[in-house]
Amino acid sequence: MDPLQRYIAEEIATDHVDGLLSRREALRRLALMGMGTAAAAALISACGERRVTAPPSGTAEPASTPPGMQGARPHQPITWAGPRGPLQGSWAPADSPTGAVLVIHENKGLNDWVRSVAARLAGVGYSALAIDLLSSQGGTAKFADPAAATAALSGIDPPLFVADLKSGLDELQRRVPGHTLGVVGFCFGGGLVWRLLAAGEPRLAAAVPFYGPAPDDADFGGSPNAAVLGFYGALDQRVNASEPAARAALERAGLVHELVMEPDADHAFFNDSGPRYNPAAASDAWRRLQDWLALHLE
Template identity: 65%
Template structure:
């Protein structure tokens, strides 16, 4: 099992432990990753034990029905786009700011490029940062070709992280092409947050800023090739699994001498920014949005 597959598997198991998935559905999703019943049962038991030993990991309450996600009031429309990637055509959603102040690459969760990810690009563009949300399942025909979201997640788990990083670097180049003479940043959530860390580990001097949201740090990261990138990372207080990797990120950022801030949102859990999910935390999302815009103004334009 690759580190990415293990991360996805642990997330599925944790979702079951937290009551977000039935046992049957968790076992089905784990089987799509190639994990047999015995191994899946052991993984669920391990995640259950870890959850009981740490802080409570319950889902946060949903936002009131009349409360829009931060930035939605000024969101723009998105358009489907394609461009030449390192191994074939890449797909994405492009949101263009009326008066661009910079560009942004948006990296989706392990569910692929869906409407929520498009909404993030649309909101960022509404705030002045033209954004490209890349589809990391482009080689498989795109996220929209998967009728079962769990199969899309499994397909992402089967991709090599280095190949995804290559696609992301192509995405950065496409953002640069569409926003000439402007600085560019990258933002990612969940698996996408982990890929932001991998981008920095691979060397991403093209970026002016980076925003990993509750993403796992790769093993032994070296961010020296991205030393001029200003990093603002977010964690949820209750997200024990990802938070365990935060010290490695902090140490690597410090070693590289990078401008950085690591924010832990109190009382928030994994995926607190996703308003379509059970762990959405309106207060944490609003605070993170404000911080992201302030960071963009300071480091991008």
């Protein structure tokens, strides 16, 4: 397994450890990724041993309205020519944009929640494009089983993702000419924000990975203009283990950066459609995100 595949597999195993998936369902999802029963069981055991701190129960009452939803703008499906064929996405234009943001989804593909994030960004002045990284396989909507969509993402070589993301930035430039570019990603998508920075993307003025794993020994020198705001949940030991490497790489590259550890928050704390949603952490992150974009995209 490459590091991204391993990350996805560990997320499935951790979901079982936290009681979000039955063991049978976790084994089924890991099998879709090509893991045998013995290997899957060993991974689940290892993730259970590392899960020292009990995660939140997920039963807290969510905020009446998730941060940014009140001002969200309409969004619509679009396609454009990508490096390997048509790419799909959800386009949310701001009324009077002050910048443009590429949104990278979690390992579930382009779903309604990710579309809502693009719509929220448009509502605060940033035209946003949420890309579908399963476009080469017909798009996320082609997968009736969300676990199959996750497995399909795990089978795509990471350099192909980076090429698609760069094409997404091309499309943003075409639709919002003359404006600065940013990128926001969540979970798996947060990991791809780090990889996009490592691949070198001088057009980026701001990059915001939410609880995404940074690659080891990354060199962000090819993205000299990117101001990086990284978010972590204090209970998310699995992803937090990569924070020191991310910080060191940012310092080596001399990039403007801030890495925020949200207290009492777990992985995926910003996703108001999921069981780990933390309203307080999400509201704080939304405020910080807006401040960061206002400082670096305008």
